[in-house]
Amino acid sequence: MTDSLTCFKAYDIRGRIPDELNIDIAYRIGRAYADSIKPQSVIVGRDIRLTSDELTAALSNGLLDAGVDVYDIGLCGTEEVYFATFAYQAQGQTMDGGIMVTASHNPKDYNGMKLVREQSRPISGDSGLNAIKALAESRRFSPPACERGRLIHVDISASYTQHLLQYINVSTLKAMKIVVNAGNGAAGHVIDQLEAVLPKSIKFIKIHHEPNGHFPNGIPNPLLPENRHSTMAAIAEHHADIGIAWDGDFDRCFLFDETGRFIEGYYIVGLLAEAFLRQYPGASIVHDPRLTWNTVDIVTGLNGQPIQSKTGHAFIKERMRLEDAVYGGEMSAHHYFRDFAYCDSGMIPWLLVLDLMCRSGKKLSQLVDERMQLFPASGEINRTIAQSSAALKKVEQHYQAHALATDFTDGLSMEFTDWRFNLRCSNTEPLVRLNVESRANQALMLAKTEEILALLDE
Template sequence: MQGLSCFKAYDIRGQLGSELNEDIAYRIGRAYGQYLRANTVVVGGDARESSPVLKLAVANGLRDAGVNVLDLGMAGTEEVYFATFHLGVDGGIEVTASHNPIDYNGMKLVTHGSRPISGDTGLFDIQRLAESADWIESKEQGRLQKINLKKDYAEHIVSYVNVKNFTRPLRLVVNSGNGAAGPALDHIESQLKLLGIEVDFIKVHHQPDSTFPNGIPNPLLPDNRADTAEAVIKYQADMGIAWDGDFDRCFLFDENGLFIEGYYIVGLLAEAFLSKESGAKIIHDPRLTWNTIDIVTENGGTSVQSKTGHAFIKEQMRKEDAIYGGEMSAHHYFRDFAYCDSGMIPWLLVSELICKTGKPLSALVDERIAAYPSSGEINSKIDNPEVAIKRVRDFYQSKAINVDETDGVSLEFDKWRFNLRCSNTEPLVRLNVESKGDDELMSKVTRDIIELLRG
């Protein structure tokens, strides 16, 4: 078989038909089972029309490799992570294309303990085996069993907050984007009620719908934010929450319907965890750092920088025994969640913080945004990215007080800093700029760097 182009650095993603189909999904399942010598594996799938079919093909491949399969049905990526560590099985596979176009699908793979399987931890070995189909015949076919862990999952998710801190009722707008988040949220809502936590959920695009009538759920795109923002204002909610298709990322809106950049949520969650465990370690990525470092230091914690990307952050968290790790891209990782990312734990912690402080969400973040204004991530499609990055670096480096190469290049000056890096997944150069309390300076140097970068 020709090379499988759906294998990427961190996961599997491809266009339906040409890059990913039932035969390829079967091969991936069979190769995964054989390579890991697994006994039992959980599988789940998002709300896409193709997910149940591909999930069954993966399960058949696993079973022909002698692996017993536990099928979660429709589930978000974090439900597969949870099932894998909660049940102590050998691994998990989530069939999802997250926020990719409707004619795509993919998979996220983990091994025992929900450790990620990426390019340097076996993913490309699985690819080679799937391509060669050099199968070892199994003595007997594995069993397939359907299971429902949503109640156990909801109980675990709600355990991250203290019931006593919810001193007033909350109203939250929740936008599942017709993805897999809706059913999981319903179980979390039931668990909150059971504990006496009063939350009024205003549900937008709540029911899973494989046609995605309101567009592919990707709140990173400004065009996809209006429905959440408008509902927050209409219902005078305390906060708005929106998820991507497999809900491993959540995006927050304040009580005025304003979208909050993920960078500032990292600082909020760091503060929330340090109030629970003094002196804990917090992991962050190098793109935007000053606000996070400032909050962690203020609250008696230790900040540790990691290369961008879930595999790197999870590895660093394990190494440091960090309680929490956050990326500005709205991925948030938790030690007690097997160091995995969750899109449900963050909004619960922020809700708790709103109650504890007695402040609206805008008050919790506006001060931080003013202290460290940032550009947000600006992407440029450039023919020779390495040459362009070198051009920018050569121009600024002599004036920099610190140069860091953890991920791409970060140059730091007295009042501002920037990070410039090539995307791991797309032909793009990504720029992030921040300053110390000077929005005008941040905007000016951002324009200057873009002009230099794009030649």
């Protein structure tokens, strides 16, 4: 019996409950993962969604029936599964893989999974996800194991917290007020763990802190402007020094300065690149193609090596391993770290920014204002277009006579003397995504943004 599973995407598993993802499919994914990856021990964790417990139980049963030992770390964020997979040891051996049950910032009637193999190497597309999909669809699994696997509940909170603190110098942190908005997702418990070990002079103002799969304050996705107001209001009310908000599984964090202004992830990439290059002179920094000039300017100015990679966590992680890059960043607020097995973390970035603020004596606004003026950017703009590939071709033809450089690493990137843009198609929707930046010319950036949007609307 074979059926088509639409919950398998390019990089992960996501689907509406129960028609696209349910306990039967979750069990089959567990069996297929075991047959394809052939692990002996796997980390499993889950987010706060209402269906995550039952899906995790079914997934685990699939693994256990295949003879795999399941190490369950409970309610967590995706990066805790990454951490446990590369750091947790049983009988002196690290884990052979990890699975996180989460749908991150998708609507509340969705759920999904993110899969990794040993050392938290990503499983996506041709690197194993397609094979797992085919097995789950066909149900042609190996016979159940003679000896069922063991289900072991483990607590990684202490070792994970200590790992996070390795990225900063706790003794240099100064008194400050921090607004933290978990969005009723999974980040709250990590904030509580860090609060217990950071200096008491750091005051946390917690909003939407309790995990709640009903999402009473909206789906946790701070990329949506309407989801930023509560963080901004709390910063103003408490005269806070910085605000931080996370998506549901907190693999992305979003920063607000002391005025309540939302800081585009692009400028945080440059900020963190600078921090790492001062610690590791000459290191390689990986970035995505959507917005590049600020990052390249900072990295080359500090004699680092800027390396462009196609957008997407699997591509970034692969390129970072290839180049032994110390840090990688995407403007979408995904930040990757060599010492975190090249994985993305939503906790390490804000800790590093706090450390930078305290060491420099500057506010977050002061750390980014100059860079925002030097390279003003549009932020990502989405347009629904049925024939998205044809739209890219039309824009390319319009500008090709005047372009100094054209690049197809990810969609269409074109550079001119004082401005550049990237236009790319969504992998999952009839959308094109536009990013425009200029050299110290806000008016030019805005004008060219409108010009391209007008072309797309024709």
